[in-house]
Amino acid sequence: MRKHLAWLLLLAATVPGPARARLQVVIDDPNFQPFPLAIPDLKNLGGGAEGEKLARQAAEILRGDLELSDFFKVVPPKSYLEDPRAAGITRSTIDFGAWFQVGAEGLIKGGLELAGDKVRLDLRLFEVARGEQSLASKYSGSRSQLSRLIHRFADDVVKHLTGERGSFSTRIVCVRKSKGIKQIYVMDADGRNGRVLTRNASINILPTWNHDGARIFFTSYIAHNPDLWVIPAAGGKPKAVSQHRGLNVGASASPNGEWIALTLSRDGNSEIYKMRADGSGLKRLTHSMGIDSSAAWSPDGSRIAFVSSRSGNPHIYVMGADGSGQTRLTFVGTYNQTPEWSPLGTKIAFTARDERNVFDLFEIDVDTREVTRLTQDQGNNEDPSWAPSGRFLVFSSTRDGAPAIFLMNEDGSRQRRITRGAGGFTTPVWSPWTTGPFGEKP
Amino acid sequence: MIRPVRQLTLLLLMSLLGLLSGCPEPPKAEMDLANQALEAAQAARAADCAAATFRSAQEMMERARLQLKRGQYDEAKTTALAARELAEKAKREAETNPDCLKKPEDAGKEQGPKSDGDAGPVTTDASRGASPLDDPNYELKRVFFPYNEASVTEEAARILADNAEWMKRHPTAKIQVEGHCDERGSVEYNLALGERRAQSVRKYLTDLGVRQSRISIISYGEESPLDPSSTEEAYSQNRRAEFRKR
Numbered sequence: 001m002r003k004h005l006a007w008l009l010l011l012a013a014t015v016p017g018p019a020r021a022r023l024q025v026v027i028d029d030p031n032f033q034p035f036p037l038a039i040p041d042l043k044n045l046g047g048g049a050e051g052e053k054l055a056r057q058a059a060e061i062l063r064g065d066l067e068l069s070d071f072f073k074v075v076p077p078k079s080y081l082e083d084p085r086a087a088g089i090t091r092s093t094i095d096f097g098a099w100f101q102v103g104a105e106g107l108i109k110g111g112l113e114l115a116g117d118k119v120r121l122d123l124r125l126f127e128v129a130r131g132e133q134s135l136a137s138k139y140s141g142s143r144s145q146l147s148r149l150i151h152r153f154a155d156d157v158v159k160h161l162t163g164e165r166g167s168f169s170t171r172i173v174c175v176r177k178s179k180g181i182k183q184i185y186v187m188d189a190d191g192r193n194g195r196v197l198t199r200n201a202s203i204n205i206l207p208t209w210n211h212d213g214a215r216i217f218f219t220s221y222i223a224h225n226p227d228l229w230v231i232p233a234a235g236g237k238p239k240a241v242s243q244h245r246g247l248n249v250g251a252s253a254s255p256n257g258e259w260i261a262l263t264l265s266r267d268g269n270s271e272i273y274k275m276r277a278d279g280s281g282l283k284r285l286t287h288s289m290g291i292d293s294s295a296a297w298s299p300d301g302s303r304i305a306f307v308s309s310r311s312g313n314p315h316i317y318v319m320g321a322d323g324s325g326q327t328r329l330t331f332v333g334t335y336n337q338t339p340e341w342s343p344l345g346t347k348i349a350f351t352a353r354d355e356r357n358v359f360d361l362f363e364i365d366v367d368t369r370e371v372t373r374l375t376q377d378q379g380n381n382e383d384p385s386w387a388p389s390g391r392f393l394v395f396s397s398t399r400d401g402a403p404a405i406f407l408m409n410e411d412g413s414r415q416r417r418i419t420r421g422a423g424g425f426t427t428p429v430w431s432p433w434t435t436g437p438f439g440e441k442p
Numbered sequence: 443m444i445r446p447v448r449q450l451t452l453l454l455l456m457s458l459l460g461l462l463s464g465c466p467e468p469p470k471a472e473m474d475l476a477n478q479a480l481e482a483a484q485a486a487r488a489a490d491c492a493a494a495t496f497r498s499a500q501e502m503m504e505r506a507r508l509q510l511k512r513g514q515y516d517e518a519k520t521t522a523l524a525a526r527e528l529a530e531k532a533k534r535e536a537e538t539n540p541d542c543l544k545k546p547e548d549a550g551k552e553q554g555p556k557s558d559g560d561a562g563p564v565t566t567d568a569s570r571g572a573s574p575l576d577d578p579n580y581e582l583k584r585v586f587f588p589y590n591e592a593s594v595t596e597e598a599a600r601i602l603a604d605n606a607e608w609m610k611r612h613p614t615a616k617i618q619v620e621g622h623c624d625e626r627g628s629v630e631y632n633l634a635l636g637e638r639r640a641q642s643v644r645k646y647l648t649d650l651g652v653r654q655s656r657i658s659i660i661s662y663g664e665e666s667p668l669d670p671s672s673t674e675e676a677y678s679q680n681r682r683a684e685f686r687k688r
Binding site: 182203205206221224225226246247249250263265268270291293294307314335337338351353357359382383426427 | 630633641660661666
């Protein structure tokens with residue numbers, strides 16, 4: 001019995017877990033203050049000048065992630081007192097007093113080893129006040145996966161300190177206009193690591209994820225009609241899914257992956273239909289004289305939100321996944337568009353044109369129908385989409401000129417831009433928790 | 443002098459009332475004005491000097507009468523407006539036709555000796571040849587729409603009448619109507635709106651007697667602006683339907 005207890009104690013000392021009293025960042029506390037973290041550049045553990053560069057880059061990505069999460073505040077690296085040459089990355093070599101002095105409560109240290117194309121990372125989280133290591137992870141992969149590896153550690157830190165799953169291994173798909181052509185563009189949740197998925201001279205629009213984030217549905221005029229296509233999220237050849245005459249647009253995957261809801265105009269008017277993910281088993285869900293569009297599946301799969309102009313102006317409606325019980329949800333405004341359910345299914349975010357003819361983001365509580373404004377007085381803001389954690393929304397905004405992609409907290413606070421570079425970025429959609437193109441486990 | 447003015451005021455009032463009440467009334471004012479325009483065109487010898495356009499105007503008027511009889515008042519009104527525009531156009535064409543510039547009696551005198559020459563007599567066919575609508579390479583003109591609207595405006599109706607006439611004179615031609623929107627509003631809704639614009643143009647052309655099988659439609663939503671800038675002027679240029687010969 002004593003022997004067992006000794007083992008348990010030893011385990012508790014090495015494996016972080018709820019059994020041990022440890023630092024916890026309580027994020028839903030009304031007095032919540034971002035938790036101050038210090039993140040010095042990683043140590044270059046062999047790899048020459050290239051390794052040095054990557055070690056700096058890795059720390060930058062990590063700082064960016066943890067700042068974006070809004071749970072943390074990164075203590076500015078310029079204020080760090082510790083001598084980076086003398087200090088190591090293990091507990092015994094760290095001068096915790098020097099970190100305490102600059103106001104850090106948490107400290108992340110790590111080493112990066114570059115060998116050929118291979119990167120090995122050794123990353124550790126310390127609690128400054130107690131002088132203890134509370135999390136340690138090792139990752140390896142190819143050089144091009146560096147940011148993915150760092151995002152995974154950022155998610156581990158979020159999980160460890162807040163108990164919540166982090167969002168940084170998820171991705172965002174949007175449309176990027178380059179050289180006058182709209183292409184489907186995928187990037188990490190921090191806006192980095194972006195790549196163009198489609199490479200055709202046609203028009204590619206309205207991308208959305210399949211249920212597990214492995215594929216992306218989008219509409220393209222490749223075959224001279226707005227058809228629905230699907231392409232692997234890691235890149236590849238697009239395949240046609242729905243090629244009915246007229247519109248094949250605005251797909252939304254059911255959470256179990258069995259169905260997609262979308263807008264077709266094959267019967268002469270824009271209506272919502274559902275079909276199996278391969279395009280078979282077509283079933284019409286709406287029958288109205290107005291324009292019905294922008295289907296969005298609820299997270300439990302039982303309902304579909306959509307836009308209809310059946311009352312004269314476009315408003316948000318909700319129906320059962322079989323088309324039953326079509327109910328109008330919004331009664332304010334004259335132009336409400338692009339509904340997206342929150343991951344808990346309690347709220348729907350949408351774009352509305354307000355009384356000054358400006359487009360802004362709002363959300364409506366599905367039960368109480370209380371409407372809350374999320375953006376105001378900063379250009380046009382459109383096409384909200386929720387992070388799978390429900391903590392953030394991504395959207396496009398013209399506040400800096402050409403449309404760019406922004407994140408904000410679920411309550412509309414801390415709006416920050418994540419795309420740089422030429423061309424407009426529009427219609428972002430956040431991926432689900434993902435097994436993803438790089439094979440990472442959920 | 444007073445009576446015609448009064449009559450006009452009355453007509454205007456009636457049409458205004460019709461608009462305000464919102465319930466469909468026979469478009470008497472539009473029908474009358476179209477008839478008057480046709481008579482005026484006839485008086486200007488449009489039947490000879492602008493034959494093609496005049497015939498289109500007459501056909502359009504026939505169509506309006508038919509629609510009126512069927513109780514399709516909204517359609518009849520738009521058609522009557524188009525008939526009137528066409529009749530006025532025929533009158534203008536007749537008045538500026540160089541072969542018809544002389545007074546009828548002079549024309550008669552001129553025609554005698556001329557018939558021996560190369561030019562030949564002024565005939566219906568000759569004046570028809572002068573119409574650009576006979577040219578197989580005639581460029582079908584685009585039409586524009588108000589914000590968030592898909593219905594055909596009076597100005598668009600005039601252009602569509604020409605386009606329909608060209609289709610009739612080139613019975614093997616097939617066209618695609620492209621519906622476009624300005625950049626405001628959601629991408630998906632604009633695709634639906636663009637399609638409605640293309641549909642309403644196609645309906646207008648088929649109402650004028652063009653077979654529907656000759657007209658396909660496609661919507662480009664806000665994806666293919668004429669003017670990519672974000673100004674009201676650009677927006678009004680971008681809300682449009684284009685015609686592509688296939």
